[in-house]
Amino acid sequence: MASRGLKICLAMSLLFLIIVAIVIVALFFTIFRPKDPNIIVHPVGFENFNPSLLTNVTANVSLGMLITIENSNYENFEYPNATGYIKFHDTVVGQVPIVGELVPPRSQINVNTSANFMVAKLINDPNFLSDFLSGIVNFTSTASLPGKAHMLKIIKFKATVYSSCDISLNITSRNVDSKCISKIKL
Ligand SMILES: *[C@@H]1O[C@H](CO)[C@@H](O)[C@H](O)[C@H]1NC(C)=O
Ligand SMILES: *[C@@H]1O[C@H](CO)[C@@H](O)[C@H](O)[C@H]1NC(C)=O
Ligand SMILES: *[C@@H]1O[C@H](CO)[C@@H](O)[C@H](O)[C@H]1NC(C)=O
Ligand SMILES: *[C@@H]1O[C@H](CO)[C@@H](O)[C@H](O)[C@H]1NC(C)=O
Ligand SMILES: *[C@@H]1O[C@H](CO)[C@@H](O)[C@H](O)[C@H]1NC(C)=O
Ligand SMILES: *[C@@H]1O[C@H](CO)[C@@H](O)[C@H](O)[C@H]1NC(C)=O
DSSP states (O other): OHHHHHHHHHHHHHHHHHHHHHHHHHHHHHTSSOOOOEEEEEEESGGGOOGGGGGOTTOEEEEEEEEEEEEOSSSEEEEOOEEEEEEETTEEEEEEEEOOEEEOTTEEEEEEEEEEEEHHHHHTSTTHHHHHHHTEEEEEEEEEEEEEEEETTTEEEEEEEEEEEEEEEETTTTEEEEEEEEEEEO
């Protein structure tokens, strides 16, 4: 009889463990499953930009950038200082320093920074003149943030966020349009 009670007890414990394991796995794939963040890179101050600055080919021109990072996960996302790159066609024409931050779970932060455009590289690109005259100059920005996600100091893993944006400047209206895609990889 005692051994039958023991068997039942073992079976119950095993069942309990299986249920706990299923719940943990289910939680991991639902709540903890990393969701892509939402990153928007938006140049600011282009309205006041003076195009005559582009005539000094030895200069670097800086343009303010507002970066909004929205973390849709249940973990904190923390990343160190990083650099974003701005490309015109296939040439890197600018750099964007990004100061490391912690983005709390399910919230968003704004990061102010300024892009450093190398005028010589931009002007010397064979596509620049025709694009400028067409009234629209397109750039792409890319950044990777090799950070970590953590929650309650227990769950902690490396996570890298990749962001890429198409930024379109309308020279006549001084209007800025940006479309961004972001991915998180563990
Ligand atoms: C061009 O830019 C360089 C570096 O910023 C500066 O030293 C120089 O005075 C500028 N030249 C003109 C004509 O504005
Ligand atoms: C412009 O920026 C580049 C790259 O950041 C740097 O190497 C160069 O010294 C800068 N030039 C000036 C005039 O600030
Ligand atoms: C990150 O950049 C900021 C501003 O440039 C600087 O004050 C800080 O020391 C940097 N942090 C690290 C870890 O390099
Ligand atoms: C970013 O700069 C804008 C003005 O340029 C300011 O209103 C805003 O408070 C700044 N945001 C942060 C997070 O510093
Ligand atoms: C710039 O981008 C816009 C939208 O992303 C596109 O419609 C347009 O053709 C592009 N213009 C050039 C000159 O590449
Ligand atoms: C740029 O903006 C102006 C004024 O809003 C508009 O008329 C023009 O069509 C825009 N250019 C392009 C290529 O979209």
